[in-house]
Amino acid sequence: MLPAHGRRHNLSLVLQMLYTVGAMSRADLARRLGMSKVTVSDLVAELIESGHAVELGPSGQVRPGKPATLVDVNRTGLQAIGVDLAAHRVLRAAVLDLDGNILARAERPIGDDTGDAITQRVLELVDEIVSAATAPILGIGVGTPGIVVAGGVVDTAPNLGWRDVPLRDLIADATGLPVFVVNDADAAVHADYTLGNGGDDLVLVKIGRGVGCGLIVGGQRVRGAHFAAGEIGHVTVGTDGGAVCRCGKTGCLETWVSAPRLEQALATAGDDSPLREAGERLGIALAPVVAVLDLAEVVLSGPGHLLDGPLRDSVEQTLRDRLLARPEAELTVRIAHDSDDIVLRGAAVLVLWDQLGVV
Amino acid sequence: MLPAHGRRHNLSLVLQMLYTVGAMSRADLARRLGMSKVTVSDLVAELIESGHAVELGPSGQVRPGKPATLVDVNRTGLQAIGVDLAAHRVLRAAVLDLDGNILARAERPIGDDTGDAITQRVLELVDEIVSAATAPILGIGVGTPGIVVAGGVVDTAPNLGWRDVPLRDLIADATGLPVFVVNDADAAVHADYTLGNGGDDLVLVKIGRGVGCGLIVGGQRVRGAHFAAGEIGHVTVGTDGGAVCRCGKTGCLETWVSAPRLEQALATAGDDSPLREAGERLGIALAPVVAVLDLAEVVLSGPGHLLDGPLRDSVEQTLRDRLLARPEAELTVRIAHDSDDIVLRGAAVLVLWDQLGVV
DNA sequence: TAGGAGTTAGTAAACTTTACTAACTCCCGT
DNA sequence: ACGGGAGTTAGTAAAGTTTACTAACTCCTA
Numbered sequence: 001m002l003p004a005h006g007r008r009h010n011l012s013l014v015l016q017m018l019y020t021v022g023a024m025s026r027a028d029l030a031r032r033l034g035m036s037k038v039t040v041s042d043l044v045a046e047l048i049e050s051g052h053a054v055e056l057g058p059s060g061q062v063r064p065g066k067p068a069t070l071v072d073v074n075r076t077g078l079q080a081i082g083v084d085l086a087a088h089r090v091l092r093a094a095v096l097d098l099d100g101n102i103l104a105r106a107e108r109p110i111g112d113d114t115g116d117a118i119t120q121r122v123l124e125l126v127d128e129i130v131s132a133a134t135a136p137i138l139g140i141g142v143g144t145p146g147i148v149v150a151g152g153v154v155d156t157a158p159n160l161g162w163r164d165v166p167l168r169d170l171i172a173d174a175t176g177l178p179v180f181v182v183n184d185a186d187a188a189v190h191a192d193y194t195l196g197n198g199g200d201d202l203v204l205v206k207i208g209r210g211v212g213c214g215l216i217v218g219g220q221r222v223r224g225a226h227f228a229a230g231e232i233g234h235v236t237v238g239t240d241g242g243a244v245c246r247c248g249k250t251g252c253l254e255t256w257v258s259a260p261r262l263e264q265a266l267a268t269a270g271d272d273s274p275l276r277e278a279g280e281r282l283g284i285a286l287a288p289v290v291a292v293l294d295l296a297e298v299v300l301s302g303p304g305h306l307l308d309g310p311l312r313d314s315v316e317q318t319l320r321d322r323l324l325a326r327p328e329a330e331l332t333v334r335i336a337h338d339s340d341d342i343v344l345r346g347a348a349v350l351v352l353w354d355q356l357g358v359v
Numbered sequence: 360m361l362p363a364h365g366r367r368h369n370l371s372l373v374l375q376m377l378y379t380v381g382a383m384s385r386a387d388l389a390r391r392l393g394m395s396k397v398t399v400s401d402l403v404a405e406l407i408e409s410g411h412a413v414e415l416g417p418s419g420q421v422r423p424g425k426p427a428t429l430v431d432v433n434r435t436g437l438q439a440i441g442v443d444l445a446a447h448r449v450l451r452a453a454v455l456d457l458d459g460n461i462l463a464r465a466e467r468p469i470g471d472d473t474g475d476a477i478t479q480r481v482l483e484l485v486d487e488i489v490s491a492a493t494a495p496i497l498g499i500g501v502g503t504p505g506i507v508v509a510g511g512v513v514d515t516a517p518n519l520g521w522r523d524v525p526l527r528d529l530i531a532d533a534t535g536l537p538v539f540v541v542n543d544a545d546a547a548v549h550a551d552y553t554l555g556n557g558g559d560d561l562v563l564v565k566i567g568r569g570v571g572c573g574l575i576v577g578g579q580r581v582r583g584a585h586f587a588a589g590e591i592g593h594v595t596v597g598t599d600g601g602a603v604c605r606c607g608k609t610g611c612l613e614t615w616v617s618a619p620r621l622e623q624a625l626a627t628a629g630d631d632s633p634l635r636e637a638g639e640r641l642g643i644a645l646a647p648v649v650a651v652l653d654l655a656e657v658v659l660s661g662p663g664h665l666l667d668g669p670l671r672d673s674v675e676q677t678l679r680d681r682l683l684a685r686p687e688a689e690l691t692v693r694i695a696h697d698s699d700d701i702v703l704r705g706a707a708v709l710v711l712w713d714q715l716g717v718v
Numbered sequence: 719t720a721g722g723a724g725t726t727a728g729t730a731a732a733c734t735t736t737a738c739t740a741a742c743t744c745c746c747g748t
Numbered sequence: 749a750c751g752g753g754a755g756t757t758a759g760t761a762a763a764g765t766t767t768a769c770t771a772a773c774t775c776c777t778a
Binding site: 001002003005006009010013199200201203213215217218220222223224225226227228229230231232234235236238239240247249284285286287288289291292293294295296321322323324326328329 | 589
Binding site: 002003004006025026027037038041063064065066067068069 | 720721722723724725726731732733734
C-alpha cells in the first residue's frame with residue numbers, strides 16, 4: 001500500500017469518529033484517534049476543503065484556554081439517495097441526510113409492468129428523486145429483490161421479471177452519480193447495523209412477498225461464494241413435511257413465512273396459530289445458523305402486525321429450545337425499527353460506507 | 360494509521376506473494392505488487408535482514424538483460440510448532456516448516472488425567488517439541504477442544520476438565536515464544552483453507568468425540584459474538600425427535616454424529632445405515648447454514664472409514680434435496696486431506712498468519 | 719498567570735522518480 | 749569462431765514528494 005492509502009484511511013477514521021460520536025474539536029479528535037494535533041488539523045482541513053466536514057463554531061464549553069472550535073461531518077450539507085425496489089407493488093425512493101433522516105420521497109406504482117418496463121420506471125423514479133435533492137448528492141443506493149452479483153448486475157429478480165440487468169451502470173449512466181446496488185435484505189441489515197445500533201454479529205430476516213435475510217458477521221457484511229448469501233426462503237425446514245412450494249419442493253421456509261401466506265392463513269384459521277407456527281419454523285431454520293455463527297441478535301423486519309407478537313415470541317422460544325443454554329451468550333430476538341423505510345435507509349447507508357468510509 | 364503501519368503491510372504483501380506464488384526476482388515482485396523496484400528492493404533487504412526471506416541465486420532463465428536473483432520466503436530456515444489437544448486420548452505436537460510439512464513429532468497419553476494434570480502434561484509436551492526444532496521458531500499454535508475467548512483463554516473444555524485456563528500465557532511464559540490458541544475445528548479449517556486449497560467460503564465439520572465446525576466466510580475466519588462460532592453439536596436437528604443427549608436435550612446433532620456414537624451404532628446395526636442417517640442429519644443441520652452464507656464447500660474431517668462413503672454421500676444428497684437447485688452455485692462436499700494431522704497443521708498455519716502476515 | 723487550542727517550522731520515515739552501473743543476450747563484421 | 753557494439757533488464761544511489769511526527773510559538777480565556 002502507498003502513503004496515499006494510509007492518508008485515505010486516516011481521513012475515513014476522522015469521518016467515522018465524527019459520524020458516530022458527533023461534533024468535537026481537533027484536539028479531541030487527536031486524543032481519541034491517537035494522532036498528533038497537527039495531523040488531525042491537516043486531515044480536517046482537507047475534509048473541509050472537500051465539503052465532507054464543517055466547522056460549527058466555538059464549543060461554548062467553559063474552561064481555561066483558547067475556546068475549542070467544533071467540527072462535524074457535513075450532516076446537512078450532503079445527501080444520499082435511497083431506492084427500494086422490494087416494496088409491495090410500488091417502487092420507492094428518498095433523499096436522506098447523513099443521519100438517515102428522510103427529507104423527500106417519491107413513488108411509482110408497478111401496475112402490471114414487468115421486465116424492461118420496470119427498468120424504465122426505475123430510471124424515471126431516480127430522475128425525479130435526484131431532482132428533489134437540496135444539497136450535493138454523495139451517491140445512489142438501491143435495494144432490490146433477488147441476487148446481485150459483482151458490478152451491480154441483478155442476476156435474477158423473478159418478482160420484477162428481471163434477468164441479468166446491469167442496474168448499477170444503467171443508473172450511473174443516467175445520473176452521473178456513484179451507484180451501489182444490493183439485495184434488499186442486505187440493505188435492511190446495514191440500516192439496522194448502522195442506524196439501529198445493531199451489534200457485530202446479527203442476522204436480519206426480512207419478510208415480504210418472500211423471505212430473505214441479511215447478515216453481519218464480525219462487523220462485516222456477508223456476500224457469499226455466488227453473491228447469494230441470505231437466500232433462506234427455499235430451504236426445507238424440519239423433517240415432518242409441509243406444503244408444496246412454488247419452487248416445486250416441499251416444506252420450504254417460505255411456505256410458512258411470507259406475508260401473503262401469513263395473511264391468508266390468518267384469515268382461514270381465525271386465531272393466531274399460523275403466527276406461532278411460522279415463528280417456530282423460522283426458529284427451526286435459524287437455530288443452526290445462530291449456533292454456527294455464534295450470533296448475538298436475530299432481527300425481524302416486515303409488517304409489524306404479523307411479526308411483533310406470537311411470531312417473535314415463538315422464534316425466541318424455539319431458538320431457546322433448540323440451542324444449548326449458555327447464560328453468558330444471551331441471544332436477542334427483536335423487531336427492526338421502521339420496517340417500511342428500512343431498505344431506503346439501508347441503501348443510503350451503503351452510500352455512506354463506500355463514499356465516506358463511514359461505518 | 361502511521362507510515363510504519365503501511366510499511367508493515369507491505370512487508371506482509373511481499374511475504375504473501377512469495378509464499379503463495381513461490382520464488383521470484385525483486386523486479387517480478389515489483390511488477391506483481393504495483394510498487395517501484397526500489398521499494399521492493401528495500402523491503403526484501405529488511406526481510407533478509409530479519410531472516411524471513413532468503414536469496415536463492417540466479418534464476419537460470421535465459422533472456423536478454425541482467426540475470427535475475429531469486430528471493431523466497433525462508434521455507435526451510437524457519438519453523439513453527441503445532442499442538443493438537445483434541446486427538447483421541449493423546450496430546451500431540453509437531454515441528455513444521457513453512458509449507459506445513461511435519462519435521463518432528465511428540466506425543467503424550469492423557470491416561471486418567473484431567474484438569475491441572477493435563478495442563479502440566481501440555482507444558483511438558485511443548486517443552487519436548489520446542490527442543491526438537493532445528494531452526495528458529497516463529498511461534499506455537501495450539502488447537503484445543505472447547506471455547507477459546509480473547510487472550511487465548513480456554514473458557515470451557517469439558518473433555519479436558521478445563522475451565523478458564525489461560526493457556527496462551529501459560530505456554531508463552533514457559534517458552535518465551537509467541538503463542539496462538541484456537542478451537543480445534545478452527546485450526547482444521549485454516550489448514551484446509553491455506554494448505555488444502557480451500558475457497559473463500561467454506562465450512563469444515565470436524566467429527567471426533569463430539570462434533571464442531573470451523574468457518575471461513577469471505578476469506579475471513581469467523582469467531583462469533585461470544586467466541587463460540589462453530590458450536591453445532593448441541594443444536595436440535597429436525598422435528599421428529601431423537602435420542603437424549605448428554606447435555607439433557609433431545610435430538611442434538613451429536614447424538615447422531617460423533618465418532619463414539621457412530622462406532623457403537625455400526626457395531627449394533629450390522630450394516631451402514633447409521634452412516635447414512637448420520638449424513639442425513641448433518642445435511643439437515645447444515646442446509647440453512649449453507650444457504651444463508653452461500654457457501655461453496657462443505658469439508659468433512661475425521662476418521663476416514665466413518666466419513667468417506669455413505670455418510671459423505673448422504674450429506675451431499677440431503678443438501679441437494681433441501682436447498683434450491685442453482686446450477687451455477689455448485690456445492691462441493693469433500694473429505695479433508697490428512698485428517699489425523701489437520702489440527703497440527705492448522706495450528707501452525709495460524710502462526711504463519713499472525714507472525715508473517717502470510718495468508 | 720497558567721493552561722489548552724490551534725498553527726507554523728522543521729524532521730523522520732516511507733514511498734517515488736530519475737539516473738546510473740552491472741550483467742547479460744543478440745547481432746554482425748572480421 | 750571470436751570480439752565488440754547495441755540493446756535490454758536487474759538492481760542500486762541520489763534526489764524529491766508525501767504523510768506522519770515533535771518543537772516552538774501565538775492566541776485566548778478563566
